[in-house]
Amino acid sequence: MSILAGLWEPFATFGFMRRALVASITLGMGAGPVGVLLQLRRMSLIGDAMSHAILPGAAIGFLAAGGLSLTAMGLGGIAAGLGVALLAGLVSRRTHLAEDASFASFYLTSLALGVLIVSARGSNIDLLHVLFGTILAIDGPALYLMAGITTLSLFLLSFIWRPLVMECVDPGFMRMTGSRGALYHMVFLFLVVINLVAGFEALGTLMSVGMMMVPAATARLWTRRLVPMMALSAMVGMLAGFTGLLVSYHFRLAAGPCIILTCSAAYLFSLIASPVGIRAGGGGSSPFRSH
Amino acid sequence: MSYGAIGLDDAGVTLHGTPVWQHVTGSFPPGSMTAIAGANGAGKSTLLRAILGEVPLAAGRITLGGLRAQDFGYLPQARIIDRAFPISVTDMVLSGAWRQTGAFGAAGRTVRQRAADALRRVGLEKQAGRMIDALSAGQFQRLLFARLLMTDATVIMLDEPFTALDAPTTQDLLALVREWHAQGRTIIAVLHDMHQIRTCFPHVVLLSGGQAIWGETARILTPGMLQRAYDTPQPTWAGSPA
Ligand SMILES: Nc1ncnc2c1ncn2[C@@H]1O[C@H](COP(=O)(O)OP(=O)(O)OP(=O)(O)O)[C@@H](O)[C@H]1O
Ligand SMILES: [Mg+2]
Numbered sequence: 001m002s003i004l005a006g007l008w009e010p011f012a013t014f015g016f017m018r019r020a021l022v023a024s025i026t027l028g029m030g031a032g033p034v035g036v037l038l039q040l041r042r043m044s045l046i047g048d049a050m051s052h053a054i055l056p057g058a059a060i061g062f063l064a065a066g067g068l069s070l071t072a073m074g075l076g077g078i079a080a081g082l083g084v085a086l087l088a089g090l091v092s093r094r095t096h097l098a099e100d101a102s103f104a105s106f107y108l109t110s111l112a113l114g115v116l117i118v119s120a121r122g123s124n125i126d127l128l129h130v131l132f133g134t135i136l137a138i139d140g141p142a143l144y145l146m147a148g149i150t151t152l153s154l155f156l157l158s159f160i161w162r163p164l165v166m167e168c169v170d171p172g173f174m175r176m177t178g179s180r181g182a183l184y185h186m187v188f189l190f191l192v193v194i195n196l197v198a199g200f201e202a203l204g205t206l207m208s209v210g211m212m213m214v215p216a217a218t219a220r221l222w223t224r225r226l227v228p229m230m231a232l233s234a235m236v237g238m239l240a241g242f243t244g245l246l247v248s249y250h251f252r253l254a255a256g257p258c259i260i261l262t263c264s265a266a267y268l269f270s271l272i273a274s275p276v277g278i279r280a281g282g283g284g285s286s287p288f289r290s291h
Numbered sequence: 292m293s294y295g296a297i298g299l300d301d302a303g304v305t306l307h308g309t310p311v312w313q314h315v316t317g318s319f320p321p322g323s324m325t326a327i328a329g330a331n332g333a334g335k336s337t338l339l340r341a342i343l344g345e346v347p348l349a350a351g352r353i354t355l356g357g358l359r360a361q362d363f364g365y366l367p368q369a370r371i372i373d374r375a376f377p378i379s380v381t382d383m384v385l386s387g388a389w390r391q392t393g394a395f396g397a398a399g400r401t402v403r404q405r406a407a408d409a410l411r412r413v414g415l416e417k418q419a420g421r422m423i424d425a426l427s428a429g430q431f432q433r434l435l436f437a438r439l440l441m442t443d444a445t446v447i448m449l450d451e452p453f454t455a456l457d458a459p460t461t462q463d464l465l466a467l468v469r470e471w472h473a474q475g476r477t478i479i480a481v482l483h484d485m486h487q488i489r490t491c492f493p494h495v496v497l498l499s500g501g502q503a504i505w506g507e508t509a510r511i512l513t514p515g516m517l518q519r520a521y522d523t524p525q526p527t528w529a530g531s532p533a
Contacts, residue, residue, distance in 0.1 A: 169373050
């Protein structure tokens with residue numbers, strides 16, 4: 001088998017590989033740009049917390065549907081993620097905890113709760129599916145859901161682009177102009193949640209946030225322009241999907257981790273190769289710039 | 292565009308149980324140019340924020356003479372601007388045209404032309420294509436003035452706008468403020484430089500001991516008044532420990 005054939009043959013031969021490829025391309029396209037904004041707003045931790053928060057919701061969906069039902073778990077996940085986002089916003093407004101500190105305390109609770117619910121009814125296999133996803137078992141409806149979420153998030157992002165960016169840069173000025181900064185912030189959190197839910201089907205609770213964060217961190221090492229950064233982040237995610245699936249196929253490794261590890265490899269490479277990476281010292285002009 | 296004075300009528304602000312200033316009565320007539328002076332902690336920033344409705348009044352009232360929120364341009368003292376965010380100098384200035392473009396409208400040729408003019412006016416035309424994190428603090432302050440220029444605000448409120456700026460930059464930006472005044476805009480600026488106040492600001496509000504002394508600069512900024520405003524220890528009120 002030639003090397004070239006090895007690149008396309010798995011996808012030509014197996015329908016599940018094709019679906020997995022479409023799924024990871026779709027995920028990368030949606031999660032990449034959202035991840036860039038999440039990092040620029042210094043909310044990486046919050047993304048992590050939200051991904052955990054989705055778990056109990058999905059678990060309740062799992063219970064309600066009596067099995068691994070995509071729709072029920074997706075809806076449950078979205079509801080739980082939004083609930084936690086709202087709750088954390090409230091808590092940080094009431095107390096003087098920073099938003100990420102309040103998120104961090106919610107997410108451990110959510111994780112425990114989710115694992116408890118799934119393991120009460122389901123098998124260990126179910127639990128593994130929920131935690132780590134089943135990208136090789138993605139079916140038609142799951143793909144439609146992912147494609148819908150990616151379409152919606154790219155559309156919403158471009159629609160609220162200006163207020164969202166200005167709310168990141170200078171929230172005080174936004175308030176002066178009478179804009180509803182908090183509203184755009186909520187829309188953005190909604191985008192984070194739905195993209196995590198999309199990733200959750202394929203990569204599971206624990207890794208779906210990887211598709212959002214690692215490509216974004218990689219892209220930030222190559223450009224300082226926002227739109228190219230988001231495009232690059234999406235590209236890295238999509239390419240990592242393709243490469244990770246091939247690696248997993250040829251070496252008989254689990255697909256989800258291979259995809260995320262490919263993202264990590266891209267990140268490591270960029271850290272070393274990019275002009276603003278390690279070689280620049282301190283990752284940019286200011287020691288406080290990047291995560 | 293006709294509007295009345297911004298008026299304070301026996302107004303008082305209390306923050307966390309401690310009165311900041313009380314029984315403040317006075318007005319900023321349309322087109323006036325007023326400096327706000329007083330020691331650190333006297334409540335100067337609080338006065339600006341009270342006018343903007345950002346801090347609630349404990350007593351009295353503030354009338355805006357028909358001005359709406361979007362008629363105000365405000366440069367706060369404590370800015371929470373994310374200067375590391377990857378956005379260009381031009382885009383930052385364009386955001387000043389919010390009243391024309393809104394959240395979704397296009398920034399057409401006239402708006403872009405005005406943005407370029409505003410940047411030229413503050414001497415940043417060469418930096419137009421840069422990202423905001425590539426500006427020095429003084430250049431960034433120039434950028435904020437350019438954005439203020441874009442907003443075309445009727446009332447411009449500046450909270451210590453020249454802190455940490457070198458003399459040429461201060462002179463440039465002060466000239467811009469005087470230009471705004473000459474165009475009939477109302478200027479309210481918190482300043483610590485008495486010389487600046489004396490030479491450029493016809494009126495002054497001196498916050499001292501929880502009170503506001505309001506009037507013509509020459510009459511207010513007397514050695515005795517300044518002594519009282521800046522040299523007395525932190526003001527005490529009945530009920531609080533001396
Ligand atoms: N959020 C707040 N909560 C409680 N007290 C506050 C708050 N903000 C300000 N204060 C108090 O109100 C008083 C006035 O504060 P303000 O910021 O208006 O002073 P300032 O005159 O602008 O001082 P500076 O010259 O240092 O800027 C201070 O004594 C301050 O401690
Ligand atoms: Mg102040």
